[in-house]
Structure formats: structure tokens, C-alpha cells
Amino acid sequence: MGFSDIGCYGSEIQTPNLDRLAANGLRFSQFYNGARCCPTRASLLTGLHPHQTGIGHMSYGTYPEGTNPEGYANDLNDRCATIAQVLKPAGYATYCVGKWHVASDTAADGSKHNWPLQRGFDKYYGMIGGAGSFYDPTKLCRDNALITPVNDPDYQPAGKYYFTEAVTDNALMYLKQHDADKPFFIYVAYTAAHWPMHALERDIAKYKGMYDEGYEVIRQVRLEKTKKLGLIDPYSTLSPAPGAWEDQPNKAWEARCMEVYAAMIDCMDQGIGKITAELERQGQLDNTLILFLQDNGACDETLGRTDNKKWHLKGIKPMGPDELQTKTWPPMRTRDGRPVLGGPDIMPGAEDTYVSYGRNWANVSNTPFREYKHFVHEGGISTPLIAFWPKGIAARGGITHQPGHIIDIMATCVDLAGAPYPQGKILPMEGVSLKPVFEGKKLKNRILYWEHEGNRAIRDGDWKLVAKGWNSSWELFNLKDDRTEMNNLVGKFPERSAAMEKQWLEHAERTHILPWPWGPYGRD
Template structure:
């Protein structure tokens, strides 16, 4: 019989972060890819309709781990270090933050991390020296198999060879992270400690790779094209009650060719790209099933809070063309990128993508499961209040009874900006008083109540009422100058406070919104 820890007063906590998953890619968020295990978490738990990330990989990870905005943690962009004169752009977690692991260790938790780290390992910042008792991690992502050039693994802070006897033979990273997470949980159970597992998948990030027999299951299923699948997902989202039917579907990105204009050879290529992506997501779902099964076998599932989110919206890189390289697309030697057409589907019902601060770039699925804590009549329902990735630290601290410190290791700690979501999970109201902010590559936004002020790099500010227009189709800035000016002032104060700087690179455009609006008006 498995050890039963139901009498344990503090819940165990699992935070699952996936990489580059669009808002609608899961079945429980409108998608057609089979994700029964994640859907079951949603059925037994709660779904956020308004959960937000920080628009990109490294910034979202920094915000999740520290509970402050990415710039405050030292990762205002990615991994490049701009030097001491640019504290928001050091490319690694700074010492003015505490991680969720450091925080929960102080509350008696056994802390575990598996997966993609990507917050400064080349600069010496590792899971092992930022509070995690046990870890199997990759410094960054970009691989699924051990024979890939990007595959580098570290076990408890020490480099481990990809073919080490301590690892399964011919491992696949999505399975590996879960297997070692469960293995480390055994040690927590032995020590009779509650545990935190931060499970950071590199799926479904490029280069998309999956077992070829699993890819074949999806071949031919996407020949109808991206426009039809987007409309299909939109209708399913309305049927699920996930979105308001008054929120219209934005015009399809005019930079992406219409499916009917493609040759049969091109259609076959794009069908194959999406089949590979679907196989990656399907295998990710299987790993969540393995996680839940393992927790149940250990007798700890009912008293475990599971939070599931993505680090940004769908990934349109590198272009509308995608990338389709290799003799056997989807194997460990191939280089597969989804591209804009299918990323547009992934971000349904929103427009824009990863990198950007319109809803398609910053809106993510957000699922919470807690068998012992979610009321039976609330299971399977939606939470419509705003939640942000900075809230995760405050939430797990609240569950753990951990006190956020003013100093840590003799360093003054930046106050957390997140708020605990525990009241929402318990069926209560959340009184969020402060706005939520974004800045990445000059793309910016502020959200206060139903009002969102947003602009991509070099654009003029736009104002949207997300209660009436979550898909951001009607810019009402000229009709609401007082609200717009208030939000502009708040944003500028925040921008200075976090030491943000103008983006020096060229704007990264994936969506020609002005052209799309013109086309939509003609239709």
C-alpha cells in the first residue's frame, strides 16, 4: 500500500510550466489535439480564462520563480548581460530576489526542479544554488533527445552524461523530467516532508521532435487548413463557456497565405508540421498522466496542488514559412518550427503571438487541481479574474505558510509584486488593487480592471475594454482620454521603477494588424 500523507497539514505543490503553448492548444481550451490527462485536471479542478505570462521564455521563468517582474529579477530580455550599469538586463537572476524554492525551504518543504532552467546557468545561477534540494535540469532548451547537440543535463548541479547509467536508455526529455520528478518525490516522502516540484517542460518548443510512430497518428488530419481549424477552435471555446460569444474572431494574419492558395506539396508540408506539433503536445499530455498516476501511487495526490501554465503564447518563429528541415522530419536530427499559420490557430481567439503584448502573446492556459481543497461544486468551473505569472510565488507561499523575507543571505530583497490566488482557488473573491504590467522588446501593456493600454514597439498606444472586447478589435482610446492618460502615467512610473530601457533592436513584427483591419473592413 502507498504511504498516505492525507493528514499532512501543508499541501504538496507541483508547478508545471510548458513552453510555447498557445491559448487554445489543449482540449479543455478549445483544441482538437487529444489531451485527456490535462483535460481531466481541468475537469477535476479550475480553469483560468484570464491567466497571463510575461510574453517570452526567460522573462516568464524569472517572474514565476521570483514573484517580481522580469526586469526586477535581472532578466528584462533574455540571457545577454549588458553589465552593471543595466541592472534590469543582466541575463540571470539577481541576489535581490528569492526563488519559490528558497522561500518554501524556509517553511520545511523538500524542493525539486526538473526540466528547462534558462535563468542564468552560464552565469552560475543553478537550481542547486537557488534553493532546490534535488534537480535534473537543462541550462536551456532546444532538444528532446540525448543525441541532439543542445542536450546538456545537470543532476543536482553536476554535469551528467546523456548516456549515463543513471538515466533511462534512449530517453525523451518530456518523459525524463516527469520520471525524475517522481523519483525525487520518493525522497521527500521518505523524509516525511511536504514537497515542491517545479516541472519546467521544454515541450512544445522548437525544434519540434517526437517519436515518428506518434507523428504518423496525426498525418493528414490537418489538410483542411489553418483557417478552418481556427474557426473550429473558436466555436468550441464558445461552447465550453471559455469566451464570450460577443468577442469576435480577429481577421486572419494577412502575412500568412490562405490555405486554398497553397500547392498540394505545400499543404502536405504544413500538415506534417502540425502533425509533429500535435505529437509533441500529445506526448506532453501523456507525461502529465504519468505524473498524476505516480502521485496517486505514492498516496500524495489528493493533498497536492497542481498549477499548470505556459510561458508565452503560440510561437510564430521564424516566419510564415515555418521550418521543415531533415530527412525524417520530427526525429532528433531534424529542425522543425511551427510557423505563423498554425501559431495563429494556437492563439485562438486572440491575435499576435509570443514576444508581443497583445492577448495572443501573453494569454495562457491556467489550470489548478487540488482534490482536497477545491469544493465539489466548483470543480470544472472557470475563474474569470485576472491572474499573472508573478502571482505563483505568492500563491505557493500562501499554501506553504511561508513568509516573504525583507532580506535573504544578507541581501535586501525586492518586494514581491504578485498576489496569492489561493482565495480564488478556495472559491472566494480576489481584491487585486494594482495594475499588471508588461514590457518586452519595446512591446508594452498595462491592465487595470477591464482596461488594457497596449502598444507594440514603435506603435501608438491603444486602449481596449477587455470585458467587452477581449480579442482587441475596437481601440477606444479617443473615447476614453482620462482612462488612457491615467494608465499612461502609471506605466511610465512603473517603467522607471523597474529600470526598463528602450529596445535597441528592430521591431519584431509577426502580425500586420493595420492591413488585417483594412481587409476585415472590406469583408
């Protein structure tokens, strides 16, 4: 999801429950994730930089023979502990629902050493991998067993199975079963609005016609709203747009893509409302810290945006109730035996479609920033962070412009729980507790770092040095004056740029970004 995809950060999408949390909590305007799902989740769960956990890239992949992939093992290593592993000995019940995606082995008969229950969680329901159909999720899992939507004895919805609703319903199940005498930590990892664009028709209907005027109109409205909310400076300008609405030959299809995307977020917000309502019913809402954030910026990937003849499977049969859906993307079939198709002749939303919403809408989602998921310009790493905690946050409806980082989530949870952090083999936390920010205080200045697939950045105060790929030159921006990264100052401040590059290299050596498995990082 992009920076401006929820109402309280500038969107037209209906997110009343998140907006309510923001109105009674604290919004961060400069909080950062790790640019992509696996690295972000590894950092969120452990409080370390992703390469320190072994997931500097993804939870899968191979490397050239003879390389040293210590930072790229595709698996959480034994030198990190998850939030659940730290809070559980302190008396917390621990629950995980939704996307996991930090284990290299997801086979039914494989090693489960990095599945949620082996990483500190008492109960788990969700997608042990990373993506797939919302109607028949890939690698659907309960506790330590792979299941299907139809053979799960613990959850059978009254209507059509839809993963976003299943995440909500199972989170509610765990909260209702929870022993009220114990504190709890619950990690609710929705997959909305990851491709494919799947949503329920009742939710899509709310957005019918809303996007018929195209990218430019929506983006401009979001820009003005985000400025009015005080989340970005009033002089901020838009980053360049990748395409124009008037040039699109399939406008009805393009509009439908965004209608479905909006519906996916809407359904997630409905679920968040049900969870908060359950906490309120139990009398726990005021004393529960709720953090909402995204794992990367909006996605410009093009899967399913052209018709692929290989997807047109013939002679396929329905799947049995115990037959696992193992395919993350097409060619694949629905559980009742239809091929799953994409391209501009396929209107997204239903279970036999597989479409992503494309770069132009991702650019709208990331208003006003540059780039997308995977990159470490602001569009790839800037996330809303809503912190809601009536008993612990005084500034109701406030906004903080202090920078924060995904590594801070673990430190915050450990601090508030009063839990002892493991010593010895486990690496010390890299993040800082956000509790002082909740109390209206200032954090000490620190340097923030990123790397993903050669995209790299360092932020020191208002200065950010960033590069797009190993073979690209560094760019220098002053984010106080230029949050959209439009005015490259590297030529004007060569000494500062060189000093920051040196700092980044020292960090890269210390945290196992280097050596990089796919070749040398070109430097003197």
C-alpha cells in the same frame, strides 16, 4: 503553446490528463504570463516583475556601452528569492526538472551561482539553457554537472532518449525517492512544444491527416469549442489570419508540422498523467496543489522553415559519449554524425530535422487572439491556468474569469505553505495569493503590467492599454467587450489612455524597465 492548444481550452489535441485535472479543478480564462520564456520563468520563480530580478530581457545578451542594465543583467540578482529558497527553510523538499533558462553562465566550468541547486533546489535534472534537440539536449544537466544522454549513470531509458519523457521519468524518480514525512515542491518545466518540432513516431501517428484541411477549419472549430466551454464570450470574433491554406505550396509539409506539434503536446500530457498517477499511488494526490500553465503564447518564429546551405555539414563525425551538445540551433550534428536540416523538403519529427511550425499554425494555437510569443497583445501573454487541488478547491470543473498574473504563483505557494518570506534585502513580492479564488472569493482589483523588447501593456480592470514596440502608438481596448483586441478605443478615450500611460511609466521607472538599454523611450 497557445491559449487553445489543450483539449479543455478548445483543442482537438488529445490531452486527457490535463482535461481530467480541469474537470476536477479550476480553470482560469484570463491568466497571464510574461510573453517569453526567460521573463516568465524569472517572475514565476520569484513573484517579482522580471526586470526587478535582472531578467527583463533574456538570460543572455550585451548592451550598448554606457547604459544602465539593472533590469537587464541577464541573470537572477541577489534581491530576489526563488520559491524553493523560501519553501526549503519551511521544511519542504524541493525538486526541479526540465528547462531552467534564468542563468547567464551555463558553461561546465563557469559560475553556477544561479543554477537550481544554488537557488534552493535539492535536486535538478534538465536543460540549463533554453532550447535544443529533444533527442540530444543542449546543456543537459544533472545537479551541478553537464552530462549527455549516453553518459548519465542515473537515467538510461529502455528505448530512444526523448527529452519530454526524460523530464517525466526524472520527476517520477524524485517523487519515488522522496521522504513521505516531508512536504515537497516540484517544478516540472517541460519544453514541449518549443521548436524544433521533434516527436516520437508513435505519437505523430495519432494525428495523421488531422490537419489536411488547413488552418481555417481547425481555427473555426477551436473558436466554437472555446465559446461552448465558456472560456470566451459567445460574441467573440477571430483576430485576422496571417495566411490562407489555399495559398500554401507545401500543404503536406504544413500539415506534418502541426501533426508533430500536436504529438509533442500529447507526449507531455502522457507524462503529466504518469506524475499524477504516482501521486495517487502515494496517497498524496488529494492534498497536492497542481498548477499547469505556459510561459508564453504560441511562437511565430521561422527557424528551420527555409533550407539553409550552411546547415549541410560535410565530413562530420559521431560524437563521443562524453562530448557535450552545446549547439542550440543548426548548423549542428546528431550524436551519430548526421547534419541537422530544415526547409520544406524536410519532414519534421526526427532527430536530424530542425523545423518550427510557423506563423499560420501559431495563429491557430492562439485562437482567437492577436499576436504571438514576444508580444503583449492577448495572443502573446494569455495562458491556460489549471489549478487542481481536491482538498483546497471547491468548484470542481469551474471556470474563473478573474485576471491573474505570473507573479501570483510565488505568493500562492508561500501563502499555502505558511512559509516566512525573507525580509530586508529581498524585494517584497509583487503578486497576490490565488487562494481566495480557489475558495470562490474575489480578488481585489489591481493593475497588471508587462514589457518585453519594447512591447508594453497595462491592464486596469477591463481596460488594457498596449503597444507593439517602442515606436508604435498605444492602443486601448475594453477586454470585457473585446478580448480579441479588434476595436481600438484610444481616440474615443484619450484621457483614460493618457492616465494609463502615466501609470505604466511610473511602474517602468520603479521596476527598472527604464532606462531601456537600446535607446531612449520616446516621450515628452
